[in-house]
Amino acid sequence: MSDTIREADARVDLALIARWQRGDERAATELVERHAPALARFAVTQGVRDGADELVQDTFVRAFSSLHSFRADSSLRTWLFTILKRLVLDRQRAERRGPQQVELEERHAVQEFNALDGLVADEAMLRVRNAVAHLSPLQREVFTLRVMEGLPYTEIAQVVGSTEGACRVHYHNAMRAIKEYLSDD
Amino acid sequence: MTDCPNGEMRDLLPEYAHGVLGAEDTARVAAHVAACDDCRAELALIGRVRESVTLGVPRTNVAAIVGALPAPRAASGKPALYASPRRDVAWKTWQYAAAAGLVLAVGSGVVWQRTSVGTGARFADSSQVRTSPAPAETTHATAPLTPEDGITFGGGLSDLSLNDLQALLGQMDSLKTLPSTDPQSVTPVIASNEGGKTL
CATH class of the missing domain: 1.10.10 (Arc Repressor Mutant, subunit A)
Known part of the structure; x- marks a missing residue:
């Protein structure tokens, strides 16, 4: 995304935030409509099988409750993804500490991601989903944010807590791994 | 590939x-x-x-998400940027504490006032007790004070009957001299080995 388009996108978000803070609730609707689908996609690709919509809702509630701390150093979108990532991690930790303790390994995340495969009738689509599911968690985060949302490496680095260069490497490794998976399958 | x-x-x-x-x-x-x-x-x-x-x-259910969001602070005219829900809670807590303090202060004042009135009545009652064994001619005993009479902390000339006052004036007239109310003059004395030396 060119900087001009990114800046324009960020300005729209800031204008909507300002409208909401002045009491315009329709601005909140527009903000949710702009970002909720991407957040839901991200949650699902991170292994959230049930309650992805709840996590997205919690993300918005937390974000709107602390908009006073949003200084626009990063884009609203990046901030929302960061909040959601923490919520996903919290939920996964809580599930690990639950009464039925299950070691959450990469394999389990793959299974959760593939649990929706019944909805994917196309064989080729299923193979692509499996390829993404077999990425490491960090590779999957970077790859999803890059391919699904078109985020620049700078924003991805903020979300996953890494550097721009490392994210670039993770993305290209992920792409190579997917190509290999599909060629071997 | x-x-x-x-x-x-x-x-x-x-x-x-x-x-x-x-x-x-x-x-x-x-x-x-x-x-x-x-x-x-x-x-x-x-x-x-x-x-x-x-x-x-x-x-995603946009309506449900929007419905769960905190309300913006439009009424105050201040943007939510400076009025987060957490600060709202803190402000309300202070308001409750201030209201509780006000009620406590007013209540304490009322209790103190009633206690004081009761004390005044007790003082009045005791004055009546004192005046009860008064001479026979003292027939006009001081009536006990009621809370409506205000606060009284003891008896005085106003508690005496007319006869008492006349008797008191008669006793004062019979005195040859009245005690001076002027302060005594003080003469400074310088202490010395031979004894005090008056200046």
């Missing part, structure tokens, strides 16, 4: 797929993809990934 050696072009493919590149970059990538089989295949793979992942994602 092999990788294109042009890393810059490969890096731009996801953003090209999203249509968010500027005009110049879009033209460059389009020209490269048209001539590069690897990048064309990778671009097609990106499209398939987007499609397959999107298929399994539940639809």
